[in-house]
Amino acid sequence: MKAESCKIGDGVYWVGTLDWDLRTYHGYTLKGTTYNAYLVFGKDKVALIDNTYPGTSSQMWGRIAHAFSCEKRDIAIDVIIQNHIERDHSGALLEIHKKFPKAPIYCTEIGEKGLLKHYPSLAGAGFIISKTGTTIDLGGRTLENVETPFLHWPDSMETFLAPNGILFSNDAFSQHLCYARRYDHDVPDAFLMEAAAKFYGNLLVYPSKLLVKKLDEFRRLGLAEKITMIAPGHGQIWTDPGRILSAYTGWATGVCENKVTIIYDTMHHSTQMMAHAIAEGLIAGGIDVKMYYLHEDERSEIVKDILTSKGICMGIPTIHDAPFPSIGDIIYYLKGLRFDHTGIKRGAVTFGSMGGKGGAVKIIADELTKAGFDVKEQMECYYVPDENELNQCFEIGRTFAATLLGK
Template sequence: MNNVRLAEGVYYVGAVDWNLRDFHGYTTPRGVTYNSYLVVDEKVCLIDTVKAPFAQELLDRISQIIDPGKIDYIITNHIEPDHSSALPIIKAHAPQAKVLLTEHGRNGIIKHYQQNYDFQVVKEGDTLDLGRNKLHFVPVPMLHWPDSMLSYLTGEQILFSNDAFGQHVSTTKRFDDENDLSEVMYEAEKYYANILMPFGKNVVKTVDKLKTLPVRLIAPSHGIVWRSHIAEIVAKYQDWGQGKAVNKVIIAYDSMWGGTERMARQILDGVAAAGVTGKLYKMSTADRSEVVRDILEAGGILIGSSTLNNGMLPTVGALTTYLKGLRPAGKIGASFGAYGWGGGSQNAIEDMLKGAGIAVDQPGLSLKWVPDNEELNKCFEFGREFANRVLARI
């Protein structure tokens, strides 16, 4: 098997899932990896495992380097099953291995797998002496689960970052500079937007902690290993965590009989006339996770829907519910849409935008049935006014 050596005594032993297309809520057209790393020093340490269906592949990769029964320590940086569900299988082959994790992690592993392993709970500042190298543990609760932790290997200066700095991309090349950087950064942005966006404050705190560490490699649990573009991805995380935005407006809508769609296209023209980049997504055909990736750096969000049963269309409701959980920072928003008799979708959209922490201080635009020429002009001005407000904030 093609085991990749990251540094002296440090190996990639994870698995590539080329066929997965949905990762608990967002699409993964480039597949997924479950990264696991083996450190062979005076003591042998496995850092994270893989998703259970790939446990045999993990064992085979380890076996090419060392007998799995010689593993002394297993680090569980995060208990989510894509990282930990192979743990019971690995423990069956390395029964003497001690499992190191946070207190939340210990409780979670017991609950997930009904096993009380030989645990060692670690906290901020704790270290593990492996021989030539030491592992330093950096708990990062709510990045993105309460148990989340980073592990830093001295000597080789490798940060095992688990879900931070990851991407969902399958490749036979393990390092950033061996792959198409634009593709990797695109997937890193999409990953952050759909997984880590609600935890921006914690991201900034984590990046601040990393400033004190010399880091030669960042080895996440998904995607490629960063070695040539570490400064770029860390800077991006700093910006994303702070909610920095660019002069871009995302218009996401759905339409029943075409009235709201005509509004959306005219609003887009108004946004463009103000000199702001606009993107248009019809939610009955758009990929929600791709829309959210675009929203990450946008200064403004306009959401439109026809009225259905006094509320918004289900496709738009799914997006606003998703956004309410992600809570994008530093955005302004507004609503628009056509209705037949009673209306109601605009109020429902505004409530959801406010619930997502998006500032709604421009009145929405509601029109009856299909917009006439005068109303299309109103749509154009609505878009231009909103775009100017975005420019004023950037």
């Protein structure tokens, strides 16, 4: 397949793949993504950093051929750097190794074990185990690897190109976006940051404490001030790295907007009525509101807004004296993400309609507590809320707003 590379620096090319058609990945919805791979040319050697998803390599090979033609060199990859073992980063590794069997494969110790489980035929392929500080001399330029375990897998690693100041950051700082142009300034800023927040909220909340330590380590190693560009594993390349580094620092330490995310489902509109009344109270109290209806909305979008919210309100209908099933999905997801790992406990309110003996609101309050939220209020009404109960919902919203604003 014929495809052109994108030169992102002196002797550095993006040679990744545009996946226009992907709609679900890693548990959330999207409208395409990129599998970013990069070629770095030195005087003596050429390194390939990551590759692409299985079955999508024809684009990558076309871009690699174009990059070598731009450099007026015969195609020869001398070094393979595998920063992550997941198949969206390593799916073409077997093809690459077959074409360039003498090229060593740099990865972490855990990365080697994982790659051999994914691709057993790579046994004896010439792995070189990288630790933080491992350098690769390409001739006139040096790559330095930094272990980043659990950001977001145990094997994760990043690579820094010292002369150019480019950090090849693996999944960190990524966004699942698919655009023809490669840079952050090529898409609307608000849209870009929203996509970055969605990626962080769904994949990197759990290791937030580790992320803060890793950012500090980059500063101690003297790398942070040298970064002029961040080239992530997915999405747009950051030409203004300070902006995304600042955003990550905020997300990792629980910096939030004056906002509450309301999440609810409803069977006969009773819980919906309560949700809307609580929203009015929050707005009256000076808090912005994002509303999600679980019958239509899905968890990855919800999580993006929880990341930047000071609190959540969860509306739970009762069925068979238990929480409505759709609530279980988002609760299970939140328990895995652990939003309290960002350094704060977001406030929470649970509410809902019930028949019979009820109890679903308390069950979900207990589950939210286990997930790291600080439940401030619970309210359950019998069947349809009357005017007094809706007024009570309004006051719950206004009181919750005051609590979150420290009034």
